[in-house]
Amino acid sequence: MIQPLTEEKRYTLTPGSGGLIETQTLEVSIGPQHPSTHGVFRMDCVLDGETVVALKPVMGYLHRNHEQLAERMAWLGSMPYTDRLDYFNSMTNNWAYALAVEKLAGIKVPDHAEYVRVIMAELTRLLNHTCVIGFMLQDLGAWGTPLLYAFREREKILDLFEAVSGSRMMCNYMRFGGVRVDMTDQDLAVAKDITSRYPRFLDEFEKLLTNNEVLLGRTQRIGILPKELAINGSISGPMARASGVEYDVRKADRYGVYGRFDFRVPVGDVGDVYDRYYVRVLEMRESIKILQQALRDIPQGPHIAPEVKLRNFKIPPGDGYGRIEGPKGELGFYLVSDEGGKQPYRYHVRPPSFINLTTLEDMCLGQKVADVVIILGSIDIVLGEVDR
Amino acid sequence: MGFIGKGLIEGMVVTARNFVGSYFDSERLVTVQYPEERVQVPENSRTFPFLVYDDDKDRAGTMRCVACKICEVECPPQCIYIVMDRDEKGKPQQRPKVFDIDISVCMQCQICVEVCPFEAIKMDNDYEKSQYGRFDELVEHLPDLLKSNKYYNKIKPTEASAVDAKLKAEKEKKAKKAAPTAAAKPSAAAAPKPVAPAAPKPAPAPVAKIAIPDDAPFSPEQRQWLSGFLSTISVGAAPVAGTTTPSASGAAPAEAAPATEGAPATEAPAGGWPWHDPGLGMQQRLDLAKDKPLADKLMAAMAQTDCHACGYDCRGYADAIDSGAETDVSLCLPGEAETTNMLKKLLQEAGKL
Numbered sequence: 009m010i011q012p013l014t015e016e017k018r019y020t021l022t023p024g025s026g027g028l029i030e031t032q033t034l035e036v037s038i039g040p041q042h043p044s045t046h047g048v049f050r051m052d053c054v055l056d057g058e059t060v061v062a063l064k065p066v067m068g069y070l071h072r073n074h075e076q077l078a079e080r081m082a083w084l085g086s087m088p089y090t091d092r093l094d095y096f097n098s099m100t101n102n103w104a105y106a107l108a109v110e111k112l113a114g115i116k117v118p119d120h121a122e123y124v125r126v127i128m129a130e131l132t133r134l135l136n137h138t139c140v141i142g143f144m145l146q147d148l149g150a151w152g153t154p155l156l157y158a159f160r161e162r163e164k165i166l167d168l169f170e171a172v173s174g175s176r177m178m179c180n181y182m183r184f185g186g187v188r189v190d191m192t193d194q195d196l197a198v199a200k201d202i203t204s205r206y207p208r209f210l211d212e213f214e215k216l217l218t219n220n221e222v223l224l225g226r227t228q229r230i231g232i233l234p235k236e237l238a239i240n241g242s243i244s245g246p247m248a249r250a251s252g253v254e255y256d257v258r259k260a261d262r263y264g265v266y267g268r269f270d271f272r273v274p275v276g277d278v279g280d281v282y283d284r285y286y287v288r289v290l291e292m293r294e295s296i297k298i299l300q301q302a303l304r305d306i307p308q309g310p311h312i313a314p315e316v317k318l319r320n321f322k323i324p325p326g327d328g329y330g331r332i333e334g335p336k337g338e339l340g341f342y343l344v345s346d347e348g349g350k351q352p353y354r355y356h357v358r359p360p361s362f363i364n365l366t367t368l369e370d371m372c373l374g375q376k377v378a379d380v381v382i383i384l385g386s387i388d389i390v391l392g393e394v395d396r
Numbered sequence: 397m398g399f400i401g402k403g404l405i406e407g408m409v410v411t412a413r414n415f416v417g418s419y420f421d422s423e424r425l426v427t428v429q430y431p432e433e434r435v436q437v438p439e440n441s442r443t444f445p446f447l448v449y450d451d452d453k454d455r456a457g458t459m460r461c462v463a464c465k466i467c468e469v470e471c472p473p474q475c476i477y478i479v480m481d482r483d484e485k486g487k488p489q490q491r492p493k494v495f496d497i498d499i500s501v502c503m504q505c506q507i508c509v510e511v512c513p514f515e516a517i518k519m520d521n522d523y524e525k526s527q528y529g530r531f532d533e534l535v536e537h538l539p540d541l542l543k544s545n546k547y548y549n550k551i552k553p554t555e556a557s558a559v560d561a562k563l564k565a566e567k568e569k570k571a572k573k574a575a576p577t578a579a580a581k582p583s584a585a586a587a588p589k590p591v592a593p594a595a596p597k598p599a600p601a602p603v604a605k606i607a608i609p610d611d612a613p614f615s616p617e618q619r620q621w622l623s624g625f626l627s628t629i630s631v632g633a634a635p636v637a638g639t640t641t642p643s644a645s646g647a648a649p650a651e652a653a654p655a656t657e658g659a660p661a662t663e664a665p666a667g668g669w670p671w672h673d674p675g676l677g678m679q680q681r682l683d684l685a686k687d688k689p690l691a692d693k694l695m696a697a698m699a700q701t702d703c704h705a706c707g708y709d710c711r712g713y714a715d716a717i718d719s720g721a722e723t724d725v726s727l728c729l730p731g732e733a734e735t736t737n738m739l740k741k742l743l744q745e746a747g748k749l
Contacts, residue, residue: 085472088505171438219403
């Protein structure tokens, strides 16, 4: 593997890979306005020929002061802002925040609401994984086809979200102690319908991609993340699992009612881009299993704990950390309440895509520059969450 | 795996099937030709808020909003701006004079709808809001925001009928409650909101508790807001009575006429009620009523919106509690738990509870 160059050496002549021509390293800035960076994100690559010898991720272009805003606002006021962290998965963001507040305030969520949350979170996982595969293929150069198939299916889930919560993407659906409005029987029927049709779409999607020689050639043995580095780098979610780390907060914490469902945690063995793709496909199949069980077992009952006040909601002093297995990894909210308790004294987000992004350089070193965008795509980042 | 290229060919079969299928199978052809075709939005769908009124003939009078400013306070991006309407004498009317929503700031989160105790603000589902400008064009004023209950029933039938039933039940309950004590408080509940003149002149300076020079370049609205703001600041620091009361008593509620029909608008004494300003905080109001009788202190604990959510104006409710005619101290909606707790505390201190 080629070692990254130090600052002084960057522009000195180095022997080219063939040994016949002497080449200079070249510094290329990919982004911030580049479609393959999935938002305003910049990568400072140092290239030797086509090979990456150093890469520096530059973040912060989409910083919106999320945490400080939340510290100036009532507890409920931050809920719509969490939608805007990872705007693909507003439902799970809502849940993570609500879970942290519930832990801190000691609120018990009714069973019915827990099931509704599980249904929403697993649907979110479906749409996120479908789309991220579509985007990854887009980065590979499969212009349009897989992405638009993914978006077609995603739209069906978003229609359900709109019917239930009122908004397609910025759902603002969860409340402390439950969910804002209940799912009607009609909504549940739509969810069932989506769940029953999704495996067929996944089969088709896999037929298009899984054994495709171009995909295999471009993704296998590319961007390998070793298991040790995944653990040391605190990587979570599908990315850690693709590297062989068997860790899923749904299994480790069994938050909500996840203890009641029967599902497996798919784990990869190489940790390359292909594993990251395939772990996501398998995870979607497990999500469908969870959805089927949740839709079968959902009990009757209130959709929100009746004792929770909407206004003048106060939390006694203390701190709490609530975490869930978001589609991108472990999403956690660390909250501190102090005297008065009307607003958080400290509000901290543990964003999975930000922490997963920190290993980008390790995965890219020695790879070709064309593979950098695939490796980045396989991490699955949303800049709203990376920069906050 | 078979031969090299099998995966590619299989993939192409999938694409071909999708391509051909898109002509026959509605599941594969999901595109809607937007301006010509429109998708029916779901009932829950939300875009921007609007204000509900009940009667087409009297929009201002039947507006449900009482300018209690709960939504203004709770709005996470702070996109709502409300100024309460006052008559010529500076007496607060229970409706907004200014109600602006900056829809370029609004993030459609629906929190204003959830916190509104009067069912006055609701979410629209009109998504065609494009304008030819970025600034004034995107601020919706009161006339743009007002929409009829009929419209609300049309866009959200289930939700609106539930709201109508709830409001009706509340009204009946109030009427029942008011009936036995009707002699003491003639039809406080039956009379809805006082019907005000269509276009009340903006009160020039009567509410100015702190003298702002007459030649200062402010519009009446700004003047009103400023004086409220300044009094909030000064109340905390300076000896209170000196700064606030004299100028207030000069013009304002001293000669307030018993304006409302039915609901007894209690007349203010010569000194005025310096705490009767929704812009002040609870502590500031209580400080102003420090050495006053219990009824004044009780009144100062209320939200000062005169919203009639309890069935009285703020003065009337305080008197009723003081005299024992009203035993429920949890009726002040805009003041909520803060007021309820303070009322309990004051009554306990006075040995009345």
